Amino acid sequence: MMGGRRDGLMRSSSNSNSILSLRTSRIAIAIAIGILMGCIFAFFYPYGFLHPYYPPSTAAATISNSISQESSSECESSERINILKADIVRMTEKNAELRKQVRELNEKLRLAEQGTDTAQKQFLALGEQPKAGPFGTVKSLRTNPTVVPDESINPRLAKILGEVAVRKELVVVLANVNVKEMLEVQVSTVKKAGILNYLVVALDDEIESYCKANGVAAYKRDPDDGVDEIGRSGGNHAVSGLKFRILREFLQLGYSILLSDVDIIYLKNPFDHLYRDSDVESMTDGHNNATAYGYNDVFDEPAMGWARYAHTMRIWVYNSGFFYIRPTIPSIELLDRVADRLSKEKAWDQAVFNEVLFYPSHPGYEGLHASRRTMDFYTFMNSKVLFKTVRKDPNLKKLKPVIIHINYHPDKLPRMRAVVDYYFNGKQDALDSFPDGSQ
Numbered sequence: 001m002m003g004g005r006r007d008g009l010m011r012s013s014s015n016s017n018s019i020l021s022l023r024t025s026r027i028a029i030a031i032a033i034g035i036l037m038g039c040i041f042a043f044f045y046p047y048g049f050l051h052p053y054y055p056p057s058t059a060a061a062t063i064s065n066s067i068s069q070e071s072s073s074e075c076e077s078s079e080r081i082n083i084l085k086a087d088i089v090r091m092t093e094k095n096a097e098l099r100k101q102v103r104e105l106n107e108k109l110r111l112a113e114q115g116t117d118t119a120q121k122q123f124l125a126l127g128e129q130p131k132a133g134p135f136g137t138v139k140s141l142r143t144n145p146t147v148v149p150d151e152s153i154n155p156r157l158a159k160i161l162g163e164v165a166v167r168k169e170l171v172v173v174l175a176n177v178n179v180k181e182m183l184e185v186q187v188s189t190v191k192k193a194g195i196l197n198y199l200v201v202a203l204d205d206e207i208e209s210y211c212k213a214n215g216v217a218a219y220k221r222d223p224d225d226g227v228d229e230i231g232r233s234g235g236n237h238a239v240s241g242l243k244f245r246i247l248r249e250f251l252q253l254g255y256s257i258l259l260s261d262v263d264i265i266y267l268k269n270p271f272d273h274l275y276r277d278s279d280v281e282s283m284t285d286g287h288n289n290a291t292a293y294g295y296n297d298v299f300d301e302p303a304m305g306w307a308r309y310a311h312t313m314r315i316w317v318y319n320s321g322f323f324y325i326r327p328t329i330p331s332i333e334l335l336d337r338v339a340d341r342l343s344k345e346k347a348w349d350q351a352v353f354n355e356v357l358f359y360p361s362h363p364g365y366e367g368l369h370a371s372r373r374t375m376d377f378y379t380f381m382n383s384k385v386l387f388k389t390v391r392k393d394p395n396l397k398k399l400k401p402v403i404i405h406i407n408y409h410p411d412k413l414p415r416m417r418a419v420v421d422y423y424f425n426g427k428q429d430a431l432d433s434f435p436d437g438s439q
C-alpha cells in the first residue's frame, strides 16, 4: 500500500518534470529566435522600419543576394554589397554561436532539473513538506525509515531470524574454529546476562556443531553461496569484506543487528541500553569524553605568525567490532561501500568503516549521509578504559558496564576470563595482575 503510493507519487513527479522540461526548452528556443530576429532587424533597419534612408526593399534585395543595379553609382553599390556580404557572414557566425549557447543552456537546465528531481523524490518518499518552527524548536531527521523486508533474498536465513530475533533485533557474531575458546567464554556470559537473541554465523563445521551442542542459535552459510565463493577464491582483502557482505542480508531482511566480535564479555543485556535513533550506533575506541565524542585539536604552525593556529576536529574511531546498525538505506549503503573498498584495496576494515562513515562529500567523492551515535564509553567499554582507568578508580570500579571489549590487548583470553571473574564471580583482585598495555 505504502509502496504503491510512493511509486505513484514518483511517477507523477517525473511526468510533470518532463512536461516542465519540454515547456522550458520550447521557451528557450523561442527566446533564442527572438534575439536572433532582433539582431537582424537592428542591423538592417538601424533607424527603424519607416526611415527613408534605408528603404526596406533594398535590405530585402540584399539579403536574397539578387542585387539590382538601381543605385546611382556602380562603384558605390558594389562597395556596399561587400560590406553587407561581410556582415551576413558575421551574422551567420553569431547565429551559430547563439544556437550553441541555447544548446548549452538547455543542457544546464536539464541537469539542474535532474538534481531537483532526485531531491524531490526523496522528499516525497519522506512525507509532507515541513514548515520551520520558531527558533530553537527545529530538529532534523536522524532516524531514517527502515527498508521493506525482502525475504526472497534468503528464505532460510529469514526463518532463522524469525525464531531468534526479539523485536526484530539480535546480536550477530561471526566465528571460526580459531576463536572457539573466546566464543565459549562469550557464550557463557551471554547466557548469564539473559540475552536470548544471540546468533552465531558459523564459518566452519566445528563452530556449527559447538553451537548445536550448547543450545546456541547458529547460521551456517550456504557452501555454494556467491559471497562465500568470493571469500574462498579471493585473497585476504576479499575475505575481510565478508563480514559486511553477510551483514547486508540481515538488514535486507529487515532486522537491526548488534554486530559483535568474539572478544567481548556481556555483563548486561545491551538491548536495554540502546538509543535506536541513528543508522549506526557504535562503541568507540576513545578513552575519555574528548577522544570518544570529539574535540577541537589545534594545529600550530609558528611560521604563519598571526594565523599560526589551525583548528581541526578529531574523534577516536568507531569500533567496527561492536556496533548496532538499523536496516535503512544509508546503513546498507555503508556496508556495500565498505565491502566494495575492502575487495579492491589492502586496507584495515575498521579504518575503511570510519572513513566511509565520516568523510564529507568533496570534489570527486560523494560522502555517505548516515546518522551516527557514539555509545557511552563507560557503558560499552573498551579494554583500555578498563585497564588504564576503571580498575584503578574506586568509584568507577563499582559500576557494572554492559559489555567489555578486549580490543586493546593481544592476550584476549586471559583478560576475558579475568573480567568474568571480577564482574560475575566477585573476585576483587582478578584484574590486578595485568599490565595497562601489552608488554
Ligand SMILES: *[C@@H]1O[C@H](CO)[C@@H](O)[C@H](O)[C@H]1NC(C)=O
Residues within 6 Å of the ligand: 289
Ligand atoms: C564527560 O561528559 C559527561 C556527560 O556527557 C559529564 O557528566 C562528565 O562530567 C564529563 N567528564 C569530564 C571529565 O569532563
